[in-house]
Amino acid sequence: MDHAFTGRRFLGAVGVVVLVTGLVGTWIGLHIGGARVTLWVDDVATPLAALIACVLCFRARARHSGRMRLFWLLLGCATASWTLAEVVWGYYALILDVGVPVPSWADVGYLSAIPLAVAALVVHPGTSGSGTRKARWVSDGLVVATALLFLSWELVLGPLWRSADLSTWTGVVALAYPFGDVVIVFFIVLTIRRMTGEDRLSLWCLLAALLAMALSDSTFSYLTEAAKYTSGDPIDTGWVAAYLGIALAAFSSQSSSAVVPRAEHSRPSLAGLISPLLPVLLALTVAAVEIRLGHHLDRAAWLMAFGLIALVLVRQGLMVRELLAPSRDTRDGLMQRLTHAARSEEHTSELQSLRHL
Numbered sequence: 001m002d003h004a005f006t007g008r009r010f011l012g013a014v015g016v017v018v019l020v021t022g023l024v025g026t027w028i029g030l031h032i033g034g035a036r037v038t039l040w041v042d043d044v045a046t047p048l049a050a051l052i053a054c055v056l057c058f059r060a061r062a063r064h065s066g067r068m069r070l071f072w073l074l075l076g077c078a079t080a081s082w083t084l085a086e087v088v089w090g091y092y093a094l095i096l097d098v099g100v101p102v103p104s105w106a107d108v109g110y111l112s113a114i115p116l117a118v119a120a121l122v123v124h125p126g127t128s129g130s131g132t133r134k135a136r137w138v139s140d141g142l143v144v145a146t147a148l149l150f151l152s153w154e155l156v157l158g159p160l161w162r163s164a165d166l167s168t169w170t171g172v173v174a175l176a177y178p179f180g181d182v183v184i185v186f187f188i189v190l191t192i193r194r195m196t197g198e199d200r201l202s203l204w205c206l207l208a209a210l211l212a213m214a215l216s217d218s219t220f221s222y223l224t225e226a227a228k229y230t231s232g233d234p235i236d237t238g239w240v241a242a243y244l245g246i247a248l249a250a251f252s253s254q255s256s257s258a259v260v261p262r263a264e265h266s267r268p269s270l271a272g273l274i275s276p277l278l279p280v281l282l283a284l285t286v287a288a289v290e291i292r293l294g295h296h297l298d299r300a301a302w303l304m305a306f307g308l309i310a311l312v313l314v315r316q317g318l319m320v321r322e323l324l325a326p327s328r329d330t331r332d333g334l335m336q337r338l339t340h341a342a343r344s345e346e347h348t349s350e351l352q353s354l355r356h357l
Contacts, residue, residue, distance in 0.1 A: 014248065017241075017244045020240070024240050029234045043232075046090075049240045050079055050082045050243040052243070057076035057246070057247075060251075061076060070123045071123055071124045074116055074117075082109065088106040089106040092104065140276040145189070147279035147308060152214075153304060202250070206245070206249040210246075
């Protein structure tokens with residue numbers, strides 16, 4: 001397919017996602033038509049967005065084979081679980097006209113989607129590899145996940161942990177969402193680190209969608225514990241954006257022949273080396289601000305902070321080793337490229353000889 005046409009299709013899809021998300025967010029935020037109409041818009045738009053994501057994931061599955069086919073199948077099952085959960089949520093709010101209890105049958109669908117999404121990322125070709133490069137990819141994922149966990153702990157999880165009654169299902173469910181989101185983000189970062197530039201497009205869309213979902217889940221957990229959440233809250237726009245982001249990732253996925261993991265012998269890019277450190281900088285900035293304001297970090301926060309520093313040091317050591325000491329994979333890759341070049345040159349010489357004849 002022509003790259004320019006594909007690019008126009010993708011930009012058009014992005015425009016649709018932004019437009020729909022903006023319209024839903026504006027409608028919910030301004031309560032256009034009153035509280036009841038806003039509730040219907042919210043609880044119909046959200047499962048519809050999840051259903052679109054589900055359909056496009058299964059369509060993407062049909063375009064692929066092997067591990068990529070299984071990846072989209074599992075992600076399609078995850079979005080199907082989210083869709084059923086949204087339908088159950090809407091049934092409580094719209095048909096029964098009652099406040100959705102926590103926990104409820106909708107939570108079964110929401111929480112079931114987390115292991116399915118993790119399983120999808122585990123089977124993705126981007127999680128395969130070996131040697132120092134694979135170790136650094138794993139360390140990158142751990143660094144980003146730990147930084148996000150620290151931020152979530154300081155802003156959401158910590159207060160929830162201290163106030164929630166973990167002997168009840170309500171407390172367990174409130175904490176399960178943010179922890180599950182951190183695990184998913186770890187695997188998506190690990191997968192992105194393994195793919196080439198063109199192949200990353202759908203994965204970046206998926207990462208943005210899952211980050212939007214993580215932000216909405218964390219805010220929902222906090223508001224629920226504080227008894228301040230009601231259906232039709234503006235944070236519901238985050239789930240609409242998340243589902244449409246997953247749909248965009250499935251829509252922009254390339255055929256199986258174009259999905260190629262990054263070569264083991266390729267040199268890491270500057271952006272790839274720096275980007276995992278940005279969440280670390282944000283986490284340490286939040287810690288510094290907390291201390292400056294006189295807020296004491298608890299034992300768990302200090303443990304995560306020191307663990308984050310240790311992970312960064314390990315990651316930097318692996319990076320130096322990778323740059324200064326080429327691995328066996330690097331030498332093998334170089335030999336393969338030289339052999340291929342020699343064969344190409346030999347083939348060119350034969351063609352020139354035939355032309356002279």
